[in-house]
Amino acid sequence: MTAPKKLFIKTYGCQMNVYDSERMAEALGGQGYVETKTPDDADMILLNTCHIREKAAEKVYSELGRFRGLKAENPDLKIGVAGCVAQAEGEEIMRRQPLVDLVVGPQSYHRLPELEAKARSGEKALDTDFPEEDKFERLKARPKAARGPTAFLTVQEGCDKFCAFCVVPYTRGAEVSRPVSRILDEARDLVERGVREITLLGQNVNAYHGAGPDGRDWTLAQLIWALDGIDGLKRIRFTTSHPNDMDDALIEAHGSCAKLMPYLHLPVQSGSDRILKRMNRKHTAESYLRLIERIRAARPDILISGDFIVGFPEETEEDFQATMDLVRAVRYGTAYSFKYSTRPGTPAAERAQVDPEAATDRLHRLQALLTEQQRAVQDEMVGRELDVLIEKPGRKPGQMVGKSGYLHAVHIEDCTAARGEIVRARIVESGANSLAGRMI
Ligand code: SAH
Ligand code: SF4
Ligand code: F3S
Numbered sequence: 001m002t003a004p005k006k007l008f009i010k011t012y013g014c015q016m017n018v019y020d021s022e023r024m025a026e027a028l029g030g031q032g033y034v035e036t037k038t039p040d041d042a043d044m045i046l047l048n049t050c051h052i053r054e055k056a057a058e059k060v061y062s063e064l065g066r067f068r069g070l071k072a073e074n075p076d077l078k079i080g081v082a083g084c085v086a087q088a089e090g091e092e093i094m095r096r097q098p099l100v101d102l103v104v105g106p107q108s109y110h111r112l113p114e115l116e117a118k119a120r121s122g123e124k125a126l127d128t129d130f131p132e133e134d135k136f137e138r139l140k141a142r143p144k145a146a147r148g149p150t151a152f153l154t155v156q157e158g159c160d161k162f163c164a165f166c167v168v169p170y171t172r173g174a175e176v177s178r179p180v181s182r183i184l185d186e187a188r189d190l191v192e193r194g195v196r197e198i199t200l201l202g203q204n205v206n207a208y209h210g211a212g213p214d215g216r217d218w219t220l221a222q223l224i225w226a227l228d229g230i231d232g233l234k235r236i237r238f239t240t241s242h243p244n245d246m247d248d249a250l251i252e253a254h255g256s257c258a259k260l261m262p263y264l265h266l267p268v269q270s271g272s273d274r275i276l277k278r279m280n281r282k283h284t285a286e287s288y289l290r291l292i293e294r295i296r297a298a299r300p301d302i303l304i305s306g307d308f309i310v311g312f313p314e315e316t317e318e319d320f321q322a323t324m325d326l327v328r329a330v331r332y333g334t335a336y337s338f339k340y341s342t343r344p345g346t347p348a349a350e351r352a353q354v355d356p357e358a359a360t361d362r363l364h365r366l367q368a369l370l371t372e373q374q375r376a377v378q379d380e381m382v383g384r385e386l387d388v389l390i391e392k393p394g395r396k397p398g399q400m401v402g403k404s405g406y407l408h409a410v411h412i413e414d415c416t417a418a419r420g421e422i423v424r425a426r427i428v429e430s431g432a433n434s435l436a437g438r439m440i
Contacts, residue, residue, distance in 0.1 A: 007036065010063070045067060159204050179210050261405045271327070
């Protein structure tokens with residue numbers, strides 16, 4: 001038997017890239033690769049990249065440069081670039097960085113075994129197709145490892161919404177939903193391997209419309225109710241949702257499905273109707289606020305999370321104040337805020353850009369407000385009794401760490417529960433980034 005080859009994968013970007021990295025490791029597992037935690041002794045290095053903002057994309061080139069020494073030491077080392085930068089700039093990467101042997105896009109990585117063989121034979125291997133075949137189906141038979149209590153499961157990919165700032169419709173392609181039966185099979189398999197919580201993923205996960213066993217297209221709410229029937233699966237989450245795809249049944253499920261966790265990531269981007277229109281978001285600030293009201297009517301304690309962009313082309317101080325007003329009206333439990341980044345090929349790239357210093361100043365003001373809200377929502381957990389899914393041992397002896405339904409990390413001292421168990425805990429303290437709880 002030959003010694004296994006070592007694979008080092010570094011993942012950037014969203015949760016869908018995390019899921020894809022797992023699938024790529026499985027695909028190469030069939031070629032005799034096992035994962036390693038450092039690039040130093042790897043036979044193959046794969047960067048799974050993100051193209052969403054300029055900074056993320058540029059990082060790839062500086063990271064690649066750092067592997068020069070390793071490649072000099074080990075000429076058999078193969079270096080690959082996967083993910084959204086691979087999709088957007090594949091040929092340019094090959095030209096700019098001769099160290100790269102292999103480039104594979106997010107829709108063709110089930111072909112990694114062939115691409116790896118090509119790279120091993122000394123040729124450059126590039127595949128950024130959008131093939132017809134179901135990549136997940138092709139990957140299904142690969143060797144699989146035991147799992148921790150939480151897992152991601154991609155159910156939908158791509159996006160047809162074309163927000164004026166965003167590269168995703170170009171890097172991930174058109175919106176596609178996986179069939180219900182395949183998702184249920186994968187979920188059951190995950191549960192058999194120890195998973196207790198599944199987060200359903202999609203760039204627009206609530207636009208899900210996969211083929212159901214009855215021959216009709218199912219909605220995300222229908223899929224969630226089917227997953228609810230899997231014994232051993234304790235918690236269901238989904239991300240990322242678009243406000244225009246929150247249908248009544250999904251809102252209702254937040255009120256009545258006990259396994260569906262009280263947390264919703266619902267990006268709005270801006271609170272100014274003028275900017276929302278220019279962003280091609282097809283909703284208003286008011287319609288978003290009404291939607292949040294309906295969701296809270298179904299599930300009053302739900303924790304709302306959001307994404308914001310400041311400094312979008314043509315944004316004025318008044319537009320920015322409308323975003324601040326919306327944030328005050330919603331009261332977010334978590335939020336991600338970004339300075340607009342010009343992305344080549346997107347409509348907004350052609351427009352009048354906001355002064356970068358003004359944008360930075362707005363970002364700081366927005367983040368101060370969001371941090372204050374986040375803090376307040378977390379502090380309000382003190383005194384409550386919550387279910388905590390135990391994920392791993394903490395730093396102190398006898399301590400375990402898990403997550404509440406609201407996705408706050410909870411540290412529990414003298415915890416007798418094991419990984420994967422759900423314990424009832426009283427929250428006694430709210431720290432910098434986590435809560436402290438005591439078992440009841
Ligand atoms: N599909 C999701 C989010 C995809 S990208 C949605 O529709 O909401 C994740 C976040 O990155 C976005 O919500 C947005 O806030 C941010 N983002 C996307 N493009 C960006 C850009 N060009 N500049 C800055 N932030 C951006
Ligand atoms: Fe990008 Fe908009 Fe699609 Fe989200 S909905 S992935 S922000 S284009
Ligand atoms: Fe980034 Fe691609 Fe995800 S651009 S955010 S890795 S879909």
